[in-house]
Amino acid sequence: MKTRRRSVIGILKIPTAKKGPVSIDYPEHPTHGDVMAGFRTHSVAEVAQRFGISPAAMAERIGLSRSTFHRKQKEDALLTGHESDALARHASLLTQAIAVFDGDEDAARQWLNCPQIGLGDAIPLECAQTSFGFREVEKLLTRIDRGVYA
Numbered sequence: 772m773k774t775r776r777r778s779v780i781g782i783l784k785i786p787t788a789k790k791g792p793v794s795i796d797y798p799e800h801p802t803h804g805d806v807m808a809g810f811r812t813h814s815v816a817e818v819a820q821r822f823g824i825s826p827a828a829m830a831e832r833i834g835l836s837r838s839t840f841h842r843k844q845k846e847d848a849l850l851t852g853h854e855s856d857a858l859a860r861h862a863s864l865l866t867q868a869i870a871v872f873d874g875d876e877d878a879a880r881q882w883l884n885c886p887q888i889g890l891g892d893a894i895p896l897e898c899a900q901t902s903f904g905f906r907e908v909e910k911l912l913t914r915i916d917r918g919v920y921a
Contacts, residue, residue, distance in 0.1 A: 800863075809852060809855050810854075810855045810859075812840070812847060814858060815833070822883070833858050834854060835850075857899075868882055884896055
C-alpha cells in the first residue's frame with residue numbers, strides 16, 4: 772500500500788499574514804512517521820519562500836548540497852528522514868516566531884535572520900541547523916513570549 776507523502780507546510784500549518792493556515796488537510800505537527808517517511812522536495816521551496824530565501828539556500832541549511840537538491844527536484848524525489856527533520860525544525864521555528872510576534876511574519880523573519888544577544892550573538896536560523904541549536908532558539912522564543920527576556 773502506498774503512503775501519501777506530505778508537504779511540511781501543510782503539516783505545520785504555517786500561518787500566512789492574510790489567509791490563515793496554508794493547509795487544513797494535515798495534522799498541525801508532524802509525527803515521527805511523517806518525518807521519517809520524507810517530505811517532498813518541493814517542500815524545501817515552500818519553506819524557503821516563507822523565509823524569504825532561495826530554495827538552494829534552504830537546501831544548504833538542511834544539509835543538502837546544491838547538486839543533490841537539484842537532482843532530487845528533477846526526480847521529484849523525497850527528502851531523507853534527516854533532511855525532513857531539519858526542514859520541519861526550520862518551519863516550526865517560523866511558526867513559533869510568527870506566534871511570538873503576534874502574527875507579524877516580517878518581524879518573525881527579521882528576528883530569525885539577525886544576531887540575537889540571548890544566543891551569544893548567533894543568528895537563530897544558523898543555530899537551527901542542529902537539534903541543540905534549535906532547542907536554544909525555541910527556548911529563547913518561549914522566554915520572549917513569556918516576557919522573561921527583555
